[in-house]
Structures are given as structure tokens and as C-alpha cells.
Amino acid sequence: MTDPAPSPAQDTKPPGPWRMALRSLRHNRSALFSFAVLVFLAVASVLAPYYARYVAHTDPFVSNVAGSITVGGQEMDIMQPNDNPLHLGLSPIGPTWHGSYMLGADSQGRDVAARLLYGGRNSLLISFCSAVLCLVMAAAVGIAAGFCGGIVDTILSRMMDIMWSVPVYLFAISLSIVTVSDGLHLGPFVIESDNLLLPICIIALVYIPYAARPIRGRVMALREAEFVMAARCLGVPRWRIVLQDILPNVTSTLVVLGPLIMAMSLLAESALSFLSIGVQAPAASWGTLIQDGEGLIYTRPMVAIAPGLAIIAVVLALNILGDGLRDALDVRDASHREQ
Amino acid sequence: MKDTRIQAITQWMKRVLPLLLGFMLTPVAAHATEAPKMGGTLRILVSSAAGTLDPQISYIGLTKFFETPVYDTLLTYPKFAGPNAQPVIPNLAENVPQPEDNGLTYRLTLRKGVHFSNGQLLTVADVASSFRRIFAAGSPTAGPYYSAIKGADICLKDPAHCTLAEGIETDAATNAITFHLSRPDPEFLEHLAWLHASILPASTPPHDMGNTAPPGTGPYQITDYDPTTHMRFERNPYFHEWSHDAQPAGFPDHIEVTFGLEPEASVTAVENGQADLMYENVPLDRLGEVGSKYAAQVHIFTPLLYYYATLNVNEPPFTSLKVRQALNYAVNRHAMVIYDGGSAVASPQCQLLPEGTPGYERFCAYTAGASPQNPAPEWAKPDMEKARQLVQESGTKGMRVTIVTPSGGKSDNTALDLRSILEDLGYKASVHSISPAIHFTFVQNSDNHVQISIGGWNADYPSAASFLDTLFACSNFHPHSDNSPNMSGFCDPHIDDMMHHAAKLAVTDRAASNAAWAQADKALMAQAPAVPLVQTKRVVLVSKRTRNVIITLNDEILLSQLQVP
Numbered sequence: 001m002t003d004p005a006p007s008p009a010q011d012t013k014p015p016g017p018w019r020m021a022l023r024s025l026r027h028n029r030s031a032l033f034s035f036a037v038l039v040f041l042a043v044a045s046v047l048a049p050y051y052a053r054y055v056a057h058t059d060p061f062v063s064n065v066a067g068s069i070t071v072g073g074q075e076m077d078i079m080q081p082n083d084n085p086l087h088l089g090l091s092p093i094g095p096t097w098h099g100s101y102m103l104g105a106d107s108q109g110r111d112v113a114a115r116l117l118y119g120g121r122n123s124l125l126i127s128f129c130s131a132v133l134c135l136v137m138a139a140a141v142g143i144a145a146g147f148c149g150g151i152v153d154t155i156l157s158r159m160m161d162i163m164w165s166v167p168v169y170l171f172a173i174s175l176s177i178v179t180v181s182d183g184l185h186l187g188p189f190v191i192e193s194d195n196l197l198l199p200i201c202i203i204a205l206v207y208i209p210y211a212a213r214p215i216r217g218r219v220m221a222l223r224e225a226e227f228v229m230a231a232r233c234l235g236v237p238r239w240r241i242v243l244q245d246i247l248p249n250v251t252s253t254l255v256v257l258g259p260l261i262m263a264m265s266l267l268a269e270s271a272l273s274f275l276s277i278g279v280q281a282p283a284a285s286w287g288t289l290i291q292d293g294e295g296l297i298y299t300r301p302m303v304a305i306a307p308g309l310a311i312i313a314v315v316l317a318l319n320i321l322g323d324g325l326r327d328a329l330d331v332r333d334a335s336h337r338e339q
Numbered sequence: 340m341k342d343t344r345i346q347a348i349t350q351w352m353k354r355v356l357p358l359l360l361g362f363m364l365t366p367v368a369a370h371a372t373e374a375p376k377m378g379g380t381l382r383i384l385v386s387s388a389a390g391t392l393d394p395q396i397s398y399i400g401l402t403k404f405f406e407t408p409v410y411d412t413l414l415t416y417p418k419f420a421g422p423n424a425q426p427v428i429p430n431l432a433e434n435v436p437q438p439e440d441n442g443l444t445y446r447l448t449l450r451k452g453v454h455f456s457n458g459q460l461l462t463v464a465d466v467a468s469s470f471r472r473i474f475a476a477g478s479p480t481a482g483p484y485y486s487a488i489k490g491a492d493i494c495l496k497d498p499a500h501c502t503l504a505e506g507i508e509t510d511a512a513t514n515a516i517t518f519h520l521s522r523p524d525p526e527f528l529e530h531l532a533w534l535h536a537s538i539l540p541a542s543t544p545p546h547d548m549g550n551t552a553p554p555g556t557g558p559y560q561i562t563d564y565d566p567t568t569h570m571r572f573e574r575n576p577y578f579h580e581w582s583h584d585a586q587p588a589g590f591p592d593h594i595e596v597t598f599g600l601e602p603e604a605s606v607t608a609v610e611n612g613q614a615d616l617m618y619e620n621v622p623l624d625r626l627g628e629v630g631s632k633y634a635a636q637v638h639i640f641t642p643l644l645y646y647y648a649t650l651n652v653n654e655p656p657f658t659s660l661k662v663r664q665a666l667n668y669a670v671n672r673h674a675m676v677i678y679d680g681g682s683a684v685a686s687p688q689c690q691l692l693p694e695g696t697p698g699y700e701r702f703c704a705y706t707a708g709a710s711p712q713n714p715a716p717e718w719a720k721p722d723m724e725k726a727r728q729l730v731q732e733s734g735t736k737g738m739r740v741t742i743v744t745p746s747g748g749k750s751d752n753t754a755l756d757l758r759s760i761l762e763d764l765g766y767k768a769s770v771h772s773i774s775p776a777i778h779f780t781f782v783q784n785s786d787n788h789v790q791i792s793i794g795g796w797n798a799d800y801p802s803a804a805s806f807l808d809t810l811f812a813c814s815n816f817h818p819h820s821d822n823s824p825n826m827s828g829f830c831d832p833h834i835d836d837m838m839h840h841a842a843k844l845a846v847t848d849r850a851a852s853n854a855a856w857a858q859a860d861k862a863l864m865a866q867a868p869a870v871p872l873v874q875t876k877r878v879v880l881v882s883k884r885t886r887n888v889i890i891t892l893n894d895e896i897l898l899s900q901l902q903v904p
């Protein structure tokens with residue numbers, strides 16, 4: 001008994017665009033490496049509580065300036081007196097390269113490595129959620145403007161122009177300052193000032209024009225495409241055309257924009273938190289960690305360098321991944337992909 | 340042969356070593372006996388300017404630092420180092436007046452032959468005019484410090500028609516000045532020595548002079564000022580020294596101030612000899628470096644300044660005395676000292692008067708093994724057990740508490756530490772960090788319902804009243820106002836009476852007054868309207884070439900006395 005021979009139709013069916021894109025991406029080593037870096041950092045951040053409890057044996061949210069630790073059998077104060085004749089100043093312990101205080105302590109005597117992982121949770125969560133929220137809103141705006149045209153397009157496009165005309169950081173800082181003192185009151189709903197939803201919404205909002213404009217352009221081109229014209233002639237309702245014909249065709253644009261918007265969101269979150277108007281203490285993000293390290297830059301530069309390196313790694317990885325996705329999903333570059 | 344060579348070397352060393360040692364020690368000896376160095380340009384770095392130059396308006400420490408060698412008051416605090424640089428001594432006046440009529444009259448005589456920097460002779464008319472100008476120009480201390488002068492109430496209501504005709508009597512022939520008060524002011528002499536009572540020419544316009552410095556009688560005049568970039572001082576050509584202790588002649592010919600450099604950069608500039616003095620404290624991160632490499636250029640002194648957490652007695656949970664006491668027991672002041680840079684730079688503060696203030700008697704009511712009834716001599720360690728017990732008894736566990744703090748540096752660290760403590764005591768605590776520019780006014784206004792705030796308090800002059808009375812007297816609590824220095828909203832008539840009694844005693848018996856202030860300090864701490872944290876020291880870095888750094892109790896570093904080659 002043998003399997004029946006495949007039909008000629010099955011044998012010649014070309015792979016779908018997503019499968020082709022995935023195949024192309026698998027051959028892009030830079031993009032794969034970047035993806036691996038992102039996964040590693042995300043998993044490490046998710047495991048922050050376990051690291052703090054079982055490896056560092058510390059609570060990274062509690063001040064511990066008067067405490068001490070044992071490193072290599074030797075007990076050491078976390079805040080160590082500087083060696084000078086005037087006995088001026090104290091410096092937090094530097095990197096021990098052991099489980100406890102591996103990257104040293106900050107000015108509150110807290111474990112920098114544990115806070116780095118906790119900070120990663122917030123930074124990655126905020127940047128990911130901001131990017132998703134931004135793309136959802138940008139898709140709605142871009143599709144509405146591009147597909148409806150006319151007065152809808154004029155109003156939405158001018159609104160995007162106005163938002164675009166304000167420097168993005170200035171816009172984000174203004175919104176954050178307004179909300180950071182009392183939170184956000186939306187009728188019966190109140191978002192407290194220390195709620196992560198605030199930076200997520202603010203960052204998502206300020207980047208909408210950056211994503212909505214290319215989506216609008218793509219939709220305007222699709223609106224005139226033959227298959228859309230055909231659907232219209234057949235009397236297909238507009239909402240169904242949007243859902244079945246337009247949205248699937250802008251998805252690749254959204255996927256390509258995703259990592260880039262996430263990278264920009266991460267930088268914006270870090271900047272806002274550095275200015276004390278993003279993630280609120282004692283919660284940590286990579287931006288707040290850099291702020292913590294600012295006052296220790298001469299004596300304990302690792303406090304600022306470690307989160308700085310983490311931000312660089314994530315932003316670089318997201319950009320390379322975004323480039324890889326663009327190459328993989330770009331139909332105009334199919335010849336390159338087929339090689 | 341070998342012995343001969345050793346003998347020769349020994350002989351040679353005996354001859355050369357004394358010469359070598361002499362050569363090495365010569366600069367030290369010369370330095371020890373070197374003559375005062377007149378002339379040169381003193382270069383100072385400040386992160387930002389203090390705004391108006393008007394000595395009767397500006398209420399910023401930086402202005403006092405700069406304008407002490409530019410303007411003079413009738414009385415002043417002695418310009419020499421040490422704790423004996425008090426009480427006030429004559430300056431433009433020839434004598435310190437004795438209160439008459441139960442403290443309602445003060446008679447002084449103005450010095451003769453003193454000229455303003457524009458060449459104009461100082462007269463009693465200038466004195467009367469200057470006191471009217473305090474009200475006309477809207478000096479911030481017109482009410483708190485000078486409202487006891489007869490006619491001041493009218494001046495406060497209608498500054499444009501202020502005459503003080505009944506309050507200040509002058510005689511141009513004898514240079515006599517008589518102050519008549521409507522009520523005794525136990526600190527009137529100190530108020531005469533305060534910068535806002537600087538004597539200016541009668542022709543000075545009755546409004547804020549802004550970036551233009553009016554002529555003064557001190558050894559220097561401000562000749563150029565741009566608050567964004569620089570300020571320049573030159574010698575007052577008409578100055579002559581009338582009292583070395585009151586207003587000594589200056590050493591440098593010029594003083595150049597540059598604004599805009601952050602303290603981190605200022606430290607580097609002073610270390611490199613590109614500037615002679617940085618006004619700001621050496622940043623905590625650089626203390627180790629300056630302490631090891633530039634120890635000879637570091638000057639540490641203790642100003643009348645401490646940091647504390649204000650507890651609003653009108654906002655739960657701090658309406659409960661037990662909660663206020665609990666937080667005082669729970670605070671780890673050792674940690675607070677660490678946030679300030681360690682024991683060389685700060686010391687635990689356990690009471691409401693800082694060390695160095697008249698009336699200061701060291702005690703600590705809130706430390707392990709102590710109580711308000713049985714205070715310890717000094718803070719030892721926190722008593723968390725006692726603190727938890729008090730919170731349990733108060734029935735306030737689980738309430739939300741928000742700590743308001745000025746953003747940045749050690750304030751944030753202190754606030755986060757307090758947050759940890761409050762969480763440990765069972766509260767849901769959070770930190771609200773706001774710009775230092777608005778923090779002080781924000782926490783004063785009762786409409787903002789601030790429960791607990793962190794800040795520092797620096798006295799205008801060495802006086803217990805400027806801490807206890809200003810911060811905790813009923814009269815200094817003004818609900819719904821941005822100008823309410825009693826931020827705790829604390830009001831206890833009995834303690835108010837104790838403070839009034841102590842102030843009145845100062846007129847006749849300073850020692851008894853100081854003892855009474857010490858009692859008031861203890862009574863206030865028993866009510867715990869605040870949590871004293873640390874008394875900090877100033878760590879000032881000067882350049883290698885700068886000499887003769889004189890630090891006084893009231894004026895801190897004397898600018899005019901710094902010597903540069």
C-alpha cells in the first residue's frame with residue numbers, strides 16, 4: 001500500500017506570502033541574531049523576581065544603605081567610605097561579579113543587576129504595549145483617511161500634521177507633566193500617576209502620525225487597485241472591503257513598522273523616566289536606572305552604563321529585525337528573496 | 340676602602356641634607372608667614388544667578404553671599420570665624436542700642452564720613468528712606484521683620500504712602516536715629532542686621548531694581564551683571580574701613596562671577612585652577628576625589644541648616660500624635676547621614692534646633708531606649724518595635740501616605756527611604772517628586788493637602804526663633820496661602836507662650852532666653868510636628884592659589900577676605 005501520488009495542483013501550489021517571508025527571514029542571520037537577543041532579554045526580564053530572590057538574595061525596591069553583604073567570605077558594607085584624609089563621601093559597592101550585587105549597588109544601596117532586570121520588564125512592556133497600541137490607532141486613522149478620502153482624509157491628515165509639527169519629546173514631556181502629578185481622570189475612570197498605562201498611552205499617542213502616514217499612503221494605493229474596484233462593482237459593503245481586502249494588505253506594513261515603533265517607544269520611555277515623568281519610583285525602568293546612575297557617574301559608572309547598554313542592545317536589535325522584516329515582506333525585492 | 344666610602348657618603352649627606360630639607364621646607368615656612376595679598380581677580384563659579392540684585396528684595400542665600408561686601412546695615416554680625424561671632428555689633432551705627440521703654444525705643448548714632456559707591460555722603464535721611472523703601476518696594480520680610488516699627492501697619496496696607504514718620508525719628512545735626520516700636524520685638528536688633536535693612540541712597544527708586552545694583556557703602560560695587568552669564572565686582576573707590584570686625588576692607592581688586600556651569604563641571608574647573616571658588620557644595624559623587632587629591636583646598640563648615648520631614652498635623656494619618664512619634668522612632672538617621680555623604684559631611688538631627696543656634700541643647704527623644712519624657716543624649720538607632728506598636732494603637736494602618744519631595748539627588752533618596760519605612764509600618768506609601776522651583780510654595784499651601792514633605796531650613800540669622808517660631812508658631816500658619824512657613828499647620832497655644840516668653844527674655848537675659856528656647860525645642864519634639872533628619876555641612880572647594888578663607892557663623896564664606904595672587 002503506497003500513498004496516493006500528490007495531485008499536480010498540490011505539487012505546483014506556490015507558498016503563501018507569509019511563508020515566503022518567514023523563509024526569507026530564516027536566511028537573514030542578522031535578523032535572527034537580533035531576534036535571539038530580544039528573546040533573551042525579554043526572558044531574563046521576566047525572570048527578574050526569581051533572580052532577585054534566589055540569586056541576588058535581595059529586595060531591589062528597598063533602600064539598604066546601612067546594610068552589608070558577604071562576598072567571598074568577607075563581610076562588606078554596601079556603602080563604603082572613600083579613602084581620603086578628610087573621610088569625605090561614601091560610595092556604593094562596585095560590581096562584585098558574584099550573585100549578590102553582581103553589578104554593584106546604587107545610591108540607595110540596592111542591587112543594580114536585579115533592578116536592571118526589573119527595569120527591563122517595565123521598559124520592554126511599555127515599549128511593546130505602546131507600539132501595539134500606536135499601530136492599532138495608526139491603522140484605524142490611516143485606513144479611515146486613506147479609504148474614505150474627502151473630508152475625513154482632510155480632517156485626519158491635518159490632525160496628524162499638527163501632531164507631527166510638535167517635537168515628539170516635547171509633546172510627550174508636556175503630556176507626562178500634566179498627568180504625573182494627579183494621574184489621568186477620565187470621567188469615572190482614574191489612572192493613578194504611577195500606573196504604567198499612563199506612559200504607554202502617552203508614548204502610543206505621540207507616535208501615531210509616524211505610523212498613520214505610511215499606512216494612509218498604502219491604503220490610498222490599494223483603494224485604486226483592481227481587486228478593490230472589482231469588489232466595489234460587485235456591491236461588497238465598504239466595511240467588508242476594509243476587513244477582507246485592505247487590512248490584510250496593510251498588515252505587512254504594520255509588521256515592518258512594529259519593531260521600529262517599539263524601538264522609538266523604548267527610547268521615549270527611557271527619556272521620560274530619566275526626567276522623572278515616566279515610570280515612578282520605586283518602580284524601575286532602564287530610564288530611571290540611568291537617572292539613578294547620573295549622580296554616580298564618576299565613582300560607579302556601571303549604574304548608568306548597564307541600563308544604557310541594555311537600551312542600545314534592544315534598540316539595535318529591533319532596528320535590525322525591522323530591516324529584516326522589511327526585506328522579507330517587500331514584494332518588490334522578491335528576486336532577492338528567492339535566491 | 341669600603342668604610343672610607345661610607346664615611347664620605349655620610350659626610351656628604353650631613354652637608355647636603357640640611358640644605359635639601361631647608362629648600363623643601365622654605366615654601367611652607369614662607370606660606371605660613373606670607374603677607375596678605377592685595378589685588379588680583381577672584382573667579383567664582385555659580386550654576387545659576389539669583390535673580391534681582393536689589394538687596395531689600397532678594398531672599399536668596401546667593402544674594403546674601405555676594406552682597407555682604409557691597410551693602411551695609413546699621414548693625415551686623417561680626418566678620419570673624421568661630422562661634423563667638425554673635426551677637427550683633429555696630430556697623431553703620433556707632434553703637435548697639437539698649438532697648439528703652441520696655442523695648443519700644445532704640446536709639447542709635449549714625450557713623451560720620453561714610454560714602455556710597457557713587458560718592459554721595461551717607462546721612463540719616465538715607466537711613467529713614469531705606470526703611471520706608473522696605474515697605475514701598477515690597478520686601479518679603481517687611482511684615483515678618485519690620486512690622487513692629489510704628490506706622491508699619493499703614494505702610495503694609497498702603498506702601499505708596501509710607502512715611503514711618505512716627506516710627507523713625509532722625510536728627511541730621513547729631514546723626515541720631517531713634518526707632519519707635521508699636522510693640523516690643525525681642526529680635527529687633529537682629530532684624531536691623533538683616534540684609535533687607537541695607538542702607539541705600541535716598542534717591543533709590545521705590546521698586547525692585549532688578550539687574551541694576553543700587554550704590555552701597557561696602558568695599559565693593561557691582562559694575563556689570565547679566566543673570567545668564569556673569570557678574571563683575573570692582574572696588575568702591577569711596578570705601579574706607581571703619582570697623583574691621585563689621586565690614587573689613589577687601590583683598591581682590593576684581594571679582595568675576597560666571598553663571599551656568601553645573602557643579603560637576605565647576606569642581607573640575609576649580610581643580611584645574613580655572614576658577615577660584617565654586618559656590619555650590621561639592622557634589623556627593625566627587626567628595627572622594629576632592630578629599631583625596633585636593634584635601635588642602637577643601638573647607639568644611641556647618642551652617643545653620645538642617646533637613647527634615649514636615650508632618651501635616653491636619654492631614655491623616657499625621658493628625659495622630661502616635662503616628663508622628665512612630666515615624667520619628669522609625670527613621671534611620673544613620674541612613675540619612677549616608678545619603679548626605681557620610682559622617683564627615685552630615686550628622687543625625689534629632690531635634691528642631693540645629694547645632695550652633697543659640698538655645699541649642701543636644702537631646703534625642705526618639706531613639707531606641709528613649710522617650711520625650713526621658714530623652715537620650717543623642718540618636719543611637721531606630722526603634723521599629725515601638726514605632727509599630729504606636730501605629731497599631733493609632734488605628735491608622737493601611738492608610739495612603741504620599742511623600743512630596745523636591746526632585747533630584749538626596750531628596751529623592753530620602754523620600755524613597757521614608758517610603759520604605761512607611762510601608763514597613765503598614766501604610767500604602769508613594770513618593771510625589773516635584774520641581775524644586777515650585778516645591779516650597781506647593782507644600783506651604785494647605786489646599787494641596789500635603790501629608791508629609793521633605794525640605795531644608797536655613798536661618799536668616801543665628802536665632803532659635805527663626806527655626807522654632809517661624810516653622811511652628813500659630814501665627815505663621817496661614818491656611819490656603821502659599822506663604823505659610825508653618826507647613827505642619829501646628830498650633831499649640833501653650834508652646835506658643837513658651838516661645839514668646841523665650842523671645843522676651845532675650846531683651847534682658849540672653850542665657851535665660853537660650854534655656855527657655857531649649858525647653859520649647861523639647862516641648863515641640865514631644866508633639867513631633869516634624870521628623871528632623873540630618874544637619875549637613877558645606878563642603879567648599881577653592882583653587883590652589885586661594886588663601887585666607889574666613890568662615891563666619893552668619894555670613895559663611897567672606898568673599899571680600901579671599902586672597903588671590
